[in-house]
Every structure is written in structure tokens, then in C-alpha cells.
Amino acid sequence: MNICIVTEYFPHSTDLEIKGGVEVCAFNESVELSKYNNITVLTSNDENNSNDFYINDIHVICCGDKRGYTQKGSLLKRLNFMKDAYNVGKNLKDIDLVIGYNFITYPVAWHISQKLDIPIVARYHDVWIGRWINTMGITGIFGEFMERHFLKQDIDLILPVSDYTKNNLLPYFPENKIKTVHNIVDFPVVESKPYDKPTIACVARLVEYKRVEDLIKAVNIIKKEIPDIRCKIIGTGPLENELKNLTKELKLEDNIEFLGFVEKHEDVMKVVNSSDVFCLPSVVEGFGIVIIEALSLKTPFVAAEIPPVVEASGRKGGLFYEPKNYKELSECLLKILTDDELHSKLEVEGYEQSKNYTKEVIGAKLNTIFNNLKIDKKIK
Structure with a gap:
């Protein structure tokens, strides 16, 4: 045709x-x-x-x-x-x-x-x-x-x-x-070493419905238990300055890094692959393809519990929290970051789920x- x-x-x-x-x-x-x-x-x-x-x-x-x-x-x-x-x-x-x-x-x-x-x-x-x-x-x-x-x-x-x-x-x-x-999902084949400090990755346009501010607030809570926590945010958008100002207001400049627009998809996936957990705080998604990509790289996720992402993941490979509830988001992230047994379990089941795409x-x-x-x- x-x-x-x-x-x-x-x-x-x-x-x-x-x-x-x-x-x-x-x-x-x-x-x-x-x-x-x-x-x-x-x-x-x-x-x-x-x-x-x-x-x-x-x-x-x-x-x-x-x-x-x-x-x-x-x-x-x-x-x-x-x-x-x-x-x-x-x-x-x-x-x-x-x-x-x-x-x-x-x-x-x-x-x-x-x-x-x-x-x-x-x-x-x-x-x-x-x-x-x-x-x-x-x-x-x-x-x-x-x-x-x-x-x-x-x-x-x-x-x-x-x-x-x-x-x-x-x-x-x-x-x-x-x-x-x-x-x-064109599963990326990437080679990258784990970051030397506990790291959360996020890939999202910096717009209202992606709720990146919830992740920033969650990192502020996590820092109390994991002082050297790192969060790498990939993406640009109209809320970029506002989110950077929130980061400064919470004194998280040493914890949160805004990577902006990363041109090569492979480089985006290297960040996800090197991180301990991937976070998708968005309250509006059609599918959540980046969740499946993270699972294929054996990176567990934490996401707002919205139907498209639940469907895509099959509730495998990650944890869900109530949308916009940044305190519950921080709890889910801490579970994965501090529980090696849970982390390994989510790695295995998430990778199997990714094969459906x-x-x-x-x-x-x-x-x-x-x-x-x-x-x-x-x-x-």
C-alpha cells in the first residue's frame, strides 16, 4: 500500500x-x-x-x-x-x-x-x-x-x-x-553505569498536567531520609522557570537537576537506565510509553494512578499513588529506593510486562x- x-x-x-x-x-x-x-x-x-x-x-x-x-x-x-x-x-x-x-x-x-x-x-x-x-x-x-x-x-x-x-x-x-x-515500544539498547547516588529520573513536558511540582515536593520530603538523593528532570515547557524557582525555594538545587531538552532518545534512555527509579507524576496520559521503556530497562517506576498508565503497565514493575498527592508519592519512591528486595521484584516483573509491546x-x-x-x- x-x-x-x-x-x-x-x-x-x-x-x-x-x-x-x-x-x-x-x-x-x-x-x-x-x-x-x-x-x-x-x-x-x-x-x-x-x-x-x-x-x-x-x-x-x-x-x-x-x-x-x-x-x-x-x-x-x-x-x-x-x-x-x-x-x-x-x-x-x-x-x-x-x-x-x-x-x-x-x-x-x-x-x-x-x-x-x-x-x-x-x-x-x-x-x-x-x-x-x-x-x-x-x-x-x-x-x-x-x-x-x-x-x-x-x-x-x-x-x-x-x-x-x-x-x-x-x-x-x-x-x-x-x-x-x-x-x-522500540526498546532502547543502551549501555550506562548506575549513578553513584540514589537517583530518580523523570521525563515530562513542563506543563501543568504533568505535575512535575509534585515530584519536586516529594524530593523535599525524601531528602530528610536520603540527604544525597538526586532527581534528574528531562523536558522543557512553559512552567520551567516556575519549577526552577520552586526548587530554589525548597533549597533543592543540589538535589534536582533540570536537563532540559535532550536531543537524542538514546541519551534520554541512558538517564532512565542509570537511575534507581523512574517517576511519572502526570495526571493526563494517552498511554504512558515512557513507563514501558523504563520497564524494558529494568528501572522500576512510580506513577500517578490514572487508567492509561495502569493499563499500559498491567500494574507490573512499579507502584501507584493518588494523583497530586505528593506525600504519598514520596512514600512510594522511598519504598523502592530503600527496599532492595522490592526493587529486584519490580525489575523482573516489569521487564516481562514490557515484552507485550x-x-x-x-x-x-x-x-x-x-x-x-x-x-x-x-x-x-
Whole structure:
């Protein structure tokens, strides 16, 4: 098949310059699908990209004005990207299927599907209806409208990354057109030595719903029992200065290190691999792919108890705490940091759980679904 993938952001090399879970999902699935199909990716004109390039057999076409990564705002540039991506997509030759990967790209993919009379698939990570404004601010009005409008269209298939997301879609979309397919986890092969001091790793965008402040407050409590505790936070975002100020206010400058944006995914995973425990304090996730990556590296986790992460982990390899309860978060982290027997148990069971997300299994499943969709469309 000839498949067009529309994703707002995409790496510019196999080093997988990481930005977010959606981008990792789009990249991994593009790589696996390219084993069976011809893949064309329409994405933003990243400042590091040329306008048109290849990653192995994947043809990447950059659309819109050159711009950096952003998760909120930048409305005019995002609209320009959408317009340009549609204009490019509608002129692609012999495309059999188009897939959108986030709220910005769903409308683009849908219009391309209408123009070329081909099936459209939406890879769905989370349902934000009713949460847009609280999570994203005033710009969330645009997202709320777009998501509600899109789910009213004649979409051939929605593929949520979890049953949790599927259940949240049911009030807005027919169940017979929804199939859960978990994310591919392209397990990193990294070599790194353990840190010489007890260390917590966190990989998260520095935005409100990731609740990184809860981790900082938990470290403040942990420090009383483990004075040399270290916490390495990877990620950037609008709350960066606020979180750094909180760190200074609590006098944790020697304990908490902000690593910012780490370009290579391998380097991100080295930090996770070298740490004693991984923490995901987020209260909003579509799947929690970084949890599975941590399990594959035999790094136990502590996470806020939200359905997508519970589903992804199968409650194996880590401990859960009540969302936003930083005192309980500190207790869970201390358990893993101070109990060697528990740590070893979580290492083993977590690693076994991670095997459920191999790229070969998920890639073959996606390819079968897409081929069947193409056949069904022709019959109709």
C-alpha cells in the first residue's frame, strides 16, 4: 500500500530527536509500516529539517513555515501548516490510505481522504473533550471545537492507543469503528553505569498536567531520609522557570537537576537506565510509553494512578499513588529506593510486562488492519 501519515512533528533522523509521545508513536509506526508499504510523512517545517528528505525508506515532506516545537499556542503557524499539508497531500499520487496522529492533523487527513477518496484512520492518544480550556488555557477553545467537529465526520477507523481512550471515545463515536492498538515500544539498547547516588529520573513536558511540582515536593520530603538523593528532570515547557524557582525555594538545587531538552532518545534512555527509579507524576496520559521503556530497562517506576498508565503497565514493575498527592508519592519512591528486595521484584516483573509491546507484533497488527480497511473500502 501507499500510506500517507500526517503528524505535526517528526524526527529528522533515526536518532529519534524526542519531542513527545505522539511523535515517538508516529515514528515507530512509520518504520514498521515501511517494511510492508510505501510511507510518505507530512510534517512541520522544523528548523532542523530540509524541506524534503528520507529516513531510510520513509519519505518526509515538510510543510508550512519553519518553526520550533510547541504544544500550545502558535495558532497562525499551525493553521499555515495545516493548509500547506493539505495542499501537498491532495496532490500525492496513488495514495491508498491517510492517517492523522493528533488534533492538528486529523482535519488535514480527513480533507485529504475526501479529496483522494481514500480511507482515513485517526491514531488517537487521548480524548480531551471538556478538558481543553482547563488544560491548555484560552487556546483550548480552538482544540475543543476541532475535536468535537472531527468526531462528527465520516471517519473510517479510529485506533486508540488504550482501552481507556477507547472508552472515552464511545460517547462521541460508533464503537464498531474503534479498535484499540497499543503503542509500539522500540526498546532502547543502551549501555550506562548506575549513578553513584540514589537517583530518580523523570521525563515530562513542563506543563501543568504533568505535575512535575509534585515530584519536586516529594524530593523535599525524601531528602530528610536520603540527604544525597538526586532527581534528574528531562523536558522543557512553559512552567520551567516556575519549577526552577520552586526548587530554589525548597533549597533543592543540589538535589534536582533540570536537563532540559535532550536531543537524542538514546541519551534520554541512558538517564532512565542509570537511575534507581523512574517517576511519572502526570495526571493526563494517552498511554504512558515512557513507563514501558523504563520497564524494558529494568528501572522500576512510580506513577500517578490514572487508567492509561495502569493499563499500559498491567500494574507490573512499579507502584501507584493518588494523583497530586505528593506525600504519598514520596512514600512510594522511598519504598523502592530503600527496599532492595522490592526493587529486584519490580525489575523482573516489569521487564516481562514490557515484552507485550514489541514493534514486530504491533507493526504486523497495524498492517493487517490497514489492508483489511482498504479491501472493505473497495467493496463498498
